[in-house]
Amino acid sequence: MFTARDVMTRNFHTLSPDSSVAEAGGAFMKAGEEEQRRIFGMMVTDAEGKLVGMMSMYDILLFIRPKHIQVWGMMDDIDISGLMEEACSRAKSVLVGDIMTTEVITVSPDTAVMVILDLMVKKHIRRVPVVNGEKIEGMVYISDLFHRLVDMLVP
Amino acid sequence: MSSPVKKPALGGLTVREAMRMQVVGFPGSSSIDTGVRSLIKHKINALLIRDSDESALGVVSKTDVMGAYYASLPIESPLEQIMISPPLFCGPDDSLESALHVMRSRKVYRLYVSGDSSGKAVGILAYPDIVGLLYGYCRSCEQSIVNRRALKLTDDGSLRFRVKEVMTPAVTSFSEDDSLLEIMEGLSVNRFGAVLITDGAGTPSGVISKTDLILAYKHGISADVPARTIVTRAPVRSCDQEDFIEDAIRTMIFSEVHRLFVHRGNPANIVGVFSLSDAARVRSGSCHACVGSRIRIEGPVSS
Numbered sequence A: 001m002f003t004a005r006d007v008m009t010r011n012f013h014t015l016s017p018d019s020s021v022a023e024a025g026g027a028f029m030k031a032g033e034e035e036q037r038r039i040f041g042m043m044v045t046d047a048e049g050k051l052v053g054m055m056s057m058y059d060i061l062l063f064i065r066p067k068h069i070q071v072w073g074m075m076d077d078i079d080i081s082g083l084m085e086e087a088c089s090r091a092k093s094v095l096v097g098d099i100m101t102t103e104v105i106t107v108s109p110d111t112a113v114m115v116i117l118d119l120m121v122k123k124h125i126r127r128v129p130v131v132n133g134e135k136i137e138g139m140v141y142i143s144d145l146f147h148r149l150v151d152m153l154v155p
Numbered sequence B: 001m002s003s004p005v006k007k008p009a010l011g012g013l014t015v016r017e018a019m020r021m022q023v024v025g026f027p028g029s030s031s032i033d034t035g036v037r038s039l040i041k042h043k044i045n046a047l048l049i050r051d052s053d054e055s056a057l058g059v060v061s062k063t064d065v066m067g068a069y070y071a072s073l074p075i076e077s078p079l080e081q082i083m084i085s086p087p088l089f090c091g092p093d094d095s096l097e098s099a100l101h102v103m104r105s106r107k108v109y110r111l112y113v114s115g116d117s118s119g120k121a122v123g124i125l126a127y128p129d130i131v132g133l134l135y136g137y138c139r140s141c142e143q144s145i146v147n148r149r150a151l152k153l154t155d156d157g158s159l160r161f162r163v164k165e166v167m168t169p170a171v172t173s174f175s176e177d178d179s180l181l182e183i184m185e186g187l188s189v190n191r192f193g194a195v196l197i198t199d200g201a202g203t204p205s206g207v208i209s210k211t212d213l214i215l216a217y218k219h220g221i222s223a224d225v226p227a228r229t230i231v232t233r234a235p236v237r238s239c240d241q242e243d244f245i246e247d248a249i250r251t252m253i254f255s256e257v258h259r260l261f262v263h264r265g266n267p268a269n270i271v272g273v274f275s276l277s278d279a280a281r282v283r284s285g286s287c288h289a290c291v292g293s294r295i296r297i298e299g300p301v302s303s
Helices: A021-035 A057-064 A080-093 A113-123 A142-153 B032-041 B062-070 B096-105 B127-140 B145-150 B180-190 B210-218 B245-255 B276-281 B288-293
Strands: A041-045 A051-056 A127-132 A135-141 B025-027 B046-050 B056-061 B110-113 B123-126 B173-175 B194-198 B204-209 B238-240 B259-263 B270-275
Touching: A021 A041, A021 A057, A021 A080, A041 A135, A051 A057, A051 A127, A057 A080, A057 B032, A080 B245, A113 A127, A113 A142, A135 A142, B025 B032, B032 B046, B032 B062, B032 B210, B056 B062, B056 B110, B062 B180, B062 B210, B096 B110, B096 B127, B123 B127, B127 B245, B127 B276, B173 B180, B180 B194, B180 B210, B204 B210, B238 B245, B245 B259, B245 B276, B270 B276
Parallel strands: B025 B046, B173 B194, B238 B259
Antiparallel strands: A041 A051, A127 A135, B046 B056, B110 B123, B194 B204, B259 B270
């Protein structure tokens, strides 16, 4: 059977819940270089290596997004450097554990690929951690899954 | 002489025009820890507590979370243990005037909006929403500072409100050596959202807000530690008392703060606080041209 084990990457990086959001930003960039792909989400693990959450690009963008955007909507002279300065100063005191998503959907190495595909479509998720009990085995990215399946479509 | 201001009277505005539709709610059994994460992530100041059929049961604000920190409540405690009940409601077609009146007389910072008698919240109205809406009107007015500057028109400023006219002319400050417990007491007694922190020489060195305190709670920091442990050593966000309130409001909305400290002459000389709720008192905008024709300005809140 074609399972998570066949499409997951074992080359993954994790974040600590005690890192600041600013440090997480740096970790996204570094992980991207090492994994040779753009990273839009990372697993968050505690000191024992147990999965405690996920931090996505979306969580960071929510953090950067101006709060009163409904007021700014009509304006064309918004000084983005000023907004980024604000976000940067807050990004130092807010930690990954403060904004990460804690309700994480996971699969096991033996979960069928079609089940994962269904999960990704239904739940609008692009990456799923693969765990065996409490041990993290890898991550399935929607792009990898797509490429493996499309390979089979091509005659 | 410029022509009189032509724009619709703000007096006719309803709650619907200022309210936000996204109401963040949790069941009462969720933990305070979960609630704090949501407050930080969504940059909001309160959570609605709902029962299983979505009816509103109560509200947990940053103030209530700070109270839990002060009382050393475990952060895993359920939100229902600290919620204030029942939530206060207004209707989408109520006038902004009446909603503001309820907020002021009941001393709350937000009202939930209910479309019918089901007890479900369809929106939320808080001071930043009202000030933001009014600011939008100011912005589009031909008399606005931004527009006059863009057209390089001169402006003697005599028509405009200055911060000193509407600020709260008092400021509470704490030393870097004071404990978080003392600061929480000060915030609670004065109903402030933030206090000024000063260094050994009495110079303002930072600010501690309720948000900083609930983050400290979440990070497991003991409330006995001195202020210097958590104070962010960023320049204190302040404005001059002679600044136009239009500019000060812009800075607040931009910086996502609910108040600016007000200095006289130089930034070390803090003489007051200008908050979004002060700004909401100048109900029709930031300029006498607008106010004279319509709405009175209320005096400071008597407490």
